[in-house]
Amino acid sequence: MGNGKAGEKGISTFHLTMLALGTVVGGSFFLGSGVAIKAAGPSILFSYILGGLLVYVILYALSEMTAADPVPGSFRTYAERSFGRGVGFITGWVYWVGLILAMSSESIAASTFLREWFPNFPQVVMGMLIIVGITLLNLLGADYLSKLESGLAAVKLLAIVGFIVIGLALIAGWVPGTPAAGTGELRGEAWFPGGIAGIAGSMLIVIFTYAGFEVIGLAASEVENPKKTIPRAINMTLISLVSLYIAAIAVILMLYPTQGMIADQSPLVLALTRWGMGWAGTLINIVMITAILSTMLASTFGLARMLRSLAAEGHAPAWLKDRQDIPYKGILCSGAAMLFGLAMGYLLPQQVYLFLVSCGGFSLLFSYFIILASHYRWRRITPCSPEAACQLPGYPYTSWAGLIGMVAIIVSMPFISGQGTGLVVGLSLVALLAGIYWLKERRTRATARSTPRGGPAPLMEAAEEMTGIREDQKVENAPDSFSVTKEKN
Numbered sequence: 001m002g003n004g005k006a007g008e009k010g011i012s013t014f015h016l017t018m019l020a021l022g023t024v025v026g027g028s029f030f031l032g033s034g035v036a037i038k039a040a041g042p043s044i045l046f047s048y049i050l051g052g053l054l055v056y057v058i059l060y061a062l063s064e065m066t067a068a069d070p071v072p073g074s075f076r077t078y079a080e081r082s083f084g085r086g087v088g089f090i091t092g093w094v095y096w097v098g099l100i101l102a103m104s105s106e107s108i109a110a111s112t113f114l115r116e117w118f119p120n121f122p123q124v125v126m127g128m129l130i131i132v133g134i135t136l137l138n139l140l141g142a143d144y145l146s147k148l149e150s151g152l153a154a155v156k157l158l159a160i161v162g163f164i165v166i167g168l169a170l171i172a173g174w175v176p177g178t179p180a181a182g183t184g185e186l187r188g189e190a191w192f193p194g195g196i197a198g199i200a201g202s203m204l205i206v207i208f209t210y211a212g213f214e215v216i217g218l219a220a221s222e223v224e225n226p227k228k229t230i231p232r233a234i235n236m237t238l239i240s241l242v243s244l245y246i247a248a249i250a251v252i253l254m255l256y257p258t259q260g261m262i263a264d265q266s267p268l269v270l271a272l273t274r275w276g277m278g279w280a281g282t283l284i285n286i287v288m289i290t291a292i293l294s295t296m297l298a299s300t301f302g303l304a305r306m307l308r309s310l311a312a313e314g315h316a317p318a319w320l321k322d323r324q325d326i327p328y329k330g331i332l333c334s335g336a337a338m339l340f341g342l343a344m345g346y347l348l349p350q351q352v353y354l355f356l357v358s359c360g361g362f363s364l365l366f367s368y369f370i371i372l373a374s375h376y377r378w379r380r381i382t383p384c385s386p387e388a389a390c391q392l393p394g395y396p397y398t399s400w401a402g403l404i405g406m407v408a409i410i411v412s413m414p415f416i417s418g419q420g421t422g423l424v425v426g427l428s429l430v431a432l433l434a435g436i437y438w439l440k441e442r443r444t445r446a447t448a449r450s451t452p453r454g455g456p457a458p459l460m461e462a463a464e465e466m467t468g469i470r471e472d473q474k475v476e477n478a479p480d481s482f483s484v485t486k487e488k489n
Contacts (some may be wrong), residue, residue, distance in 0.1 A: 016112040016216060016233040017240070018153040023212030023298035024241060026106075026157045031282065033253070034211055034267040035200035037249070041258045042192040044202055048249055051206040052242040058368050059213055060392040061435065063376035066390070068382070070226040073309025075214060075371045084343040086441075090368050091431045092310045096303055097429060098363020100334065103299050104341025105357040107131050113285055125340050134296045135335030137306060141326045145301055152294035156177045160244050163268050165370045169219040170275050175317035178275060185256035189258060202415050204361075204409055209245065211364045212295065213237060214371070216304045231391060280294030300338075304330035361419065362410070362426025369406040372399060423466040 013018070036045045062075060071077045071090070080088025111126040118126065138145060169175050193200065218232055223229045248268070255271040263269065266288070272280035307330035311320035322329040344356065375392070376399045392398055414420035 011142055011146045011229070013232045013236070014364060015150055015224055017236040018150035018457045019146050019298055019301070020216050020233065020237045021045065021153045021157065021297055023302070024210060024237070025153065026159070026212070026295035028205070028211070029245065030159075030268065030288045030291055031208040031266050032205055033249070034261040034265065034270070035332060036205040036209075037258050037267055038261040040198040040202035042144065043189045043193075043199050043205075043247065043252050044249060044258075045246060045253070047206045048242070048245050049205065050199070051210055052238070052245075054207070054402060054405050055210045055213065055241070056238055057392065057398050058371055059216075059234045060397065061240060061402070062214065062216070062371050063230050064391045065375055065378055068228045070223070070230070070303065070350075072312065074305075075367060075374065075443045076309055077308060077313075078374040082374040085315075086434070087314070087370070088436050089310075089315045089437045090430060092306055093433050094363050094426070095367050096306050096310070096334075096407050098360045098366075098426070099299055099303055100337045101341050101357045102360025102363075103130075103296050103303075104338045104345060105360070106296055107338065107342055108345050110289055110296075113289045113292075116285065117211045124342070124346050127345075128339060129294070130293070131335060131338045131342060133235055134293070134300055135331060135338075137297060138287050138300045138331045138335075139326065139328060142301065145297065149294060149298055152290055155290045156287060156294065157240070157244065159284070160248050163272070164244075164247050164251055166272065166277070167248075167255055171251070171254055175275075175437050189253070193258075200408075200412055201416060204419060205411055206395050207365070210241060211361075212298065214364075214367060215298050227415065252330065259335050280329055280419060289338060300334055303334040306330075316484070334476050356425060358419065358422035359425035359429055360422070362413070362422045363429075364428070365406060365412055366426060369403065369410070371400045372406060375399065376403070391457045 021235060036047065041049050051091050065078050066074065073080075073088075076088055076092040076095070079091045107127040107130045108123075110130055113121045114126055115121070137148065140148075162409075166175075170178060173179060194438070213234075216230065216237070252271050256267065256274055260270070263266055268282050269281045269290060271286045304327045307316060308322050308327040310316040311318070311330075320329050320333060326332075341357075348356075376396060379395055379399075410423065413423040
């Protein structure tokens with residue numbers, strides 16, 4: 001993998017798209033979408049369309065900033081430039097902590113699925129081996145990882161495409177010995193059984209099925225020709241996701257009654273099993289394991305780069321600074337943190353552990369809100385021009401709609417079973433990090449005041465640290481740091 005030097009090749013558009021899809025298409029769709037379908041009924045299609053539109057706004061806001069300035073740290077760095085070092089500190093750590101807890105729970109889920117084939121193997125050891133394997137694979141670097149992730153993502157996408165094809169065959173009556181389903185269950189369903197409240201209640205889960213695309217921004221500094229690669233990868237990701245999700249949900253609606261959905265069973269399995277395809281359970285089980293491992297791989301990729309960005313800005317211990325092409329320290333530290341999270345899952349009471357893990361969803365929603373807010377501020381500073389690579393149509397109205405949408409989804413968390421604790425833990429984490437940052441800055445100021453007058457250089461360095469502008473960052477973090485210069489011909 002290249003480090004940005006001339007002539008070196010980075011992640012391609014295809015591999016970046018597959019890396020994003022590898023993060024996004026996970027267990028939340030294969031397993032969790034049934035809860036959303038039951039909440040909204042057939043109107044779940046509108047939820048997925050609305051979710052796709054919201055993701056469109058967030059992705060293009062991120063793409064616009066990334067194409068103009070593909071910096072390490074992505075949305076954390078943009079937040080820091082827009083709203084100050086404190087917001088950058090909180091954003092980075094909320095994302096890292098939330099995703100570490102979420103991925104540790106994913107390792108438990110994967111080991112649970114694997115017990116079907118290895119019933120005598122200790123589950124905790126299996127979970128540890130999964131995390132260690134994911135960590136070691138990330139040490140191979142972005143180039144190798146993106147190719148591996150492409151293969152895993154292809155398995156998941158082919159599974160969804162295969163389900164759609166088989167479902168359409170059942171609907172059309174092309175399966176020997178099975179009567180045509182036609183519009184089947186959809187004929188007797190009320191389109192809006194829960195009204196607007198049903199759609200609103202499903203939106204949180206729908207957004208989670210789209211979550212993970214922010215890895216595109218975190219990989220931006222390691223791609224070839226980011227000004228072209230990032231927008232293309234985002235287009236491919238959006239088109240693939242929205243098309244496949246809506247087609248798969250439409251097929252499910254015609255094959256299985258919405259109110260018969262079971263929370264801990266995949267709606268894809270339920271739909272196929274109902275029409276005599278019992279083998280679907282084993283196949284989807286394999287796909288779900290692949291989906292979880294793929295998500296963990298891509299998430300660890302993003303976590304390591306977020307940690308490196310935090311360390312580079314002085315928001316993390318100095319020993320985590322890593323200027324190498326592959327952020328070995330960030331990868332190993334993130335892997336160790338996931339092992340610690342896994343241990344908590346077995347040592348803490350289940351309710352306490354679930355309470356902690358529930359902040360994973362909040363961390364993603366919080367990050368998406370920050371992306372939109374940072375982009376809004378950035379566009380106010382950087383007028384739209386050919387050099388600015390403006391892409392988000394309808395600004396500022398689309399930005400306002402996106403921000404309102406994210407706030408509405410976050411506020412709705414207490415009304416969704418099991419998600420209220422996520423909001424409580426998430427807000428508590430934000431408050432805790434704000435307190436840590438305040439204490440950190442207070443200590444920095446105290447150190448600056450205690451420095452003897454004869455030492456102007458240390459005083460200057462402390463002042464620069466407090467304002468977030470060190471000598472090697474003065475140009476980069478200046479108020480007009482978002483302005484985009486023309487490329488040299």
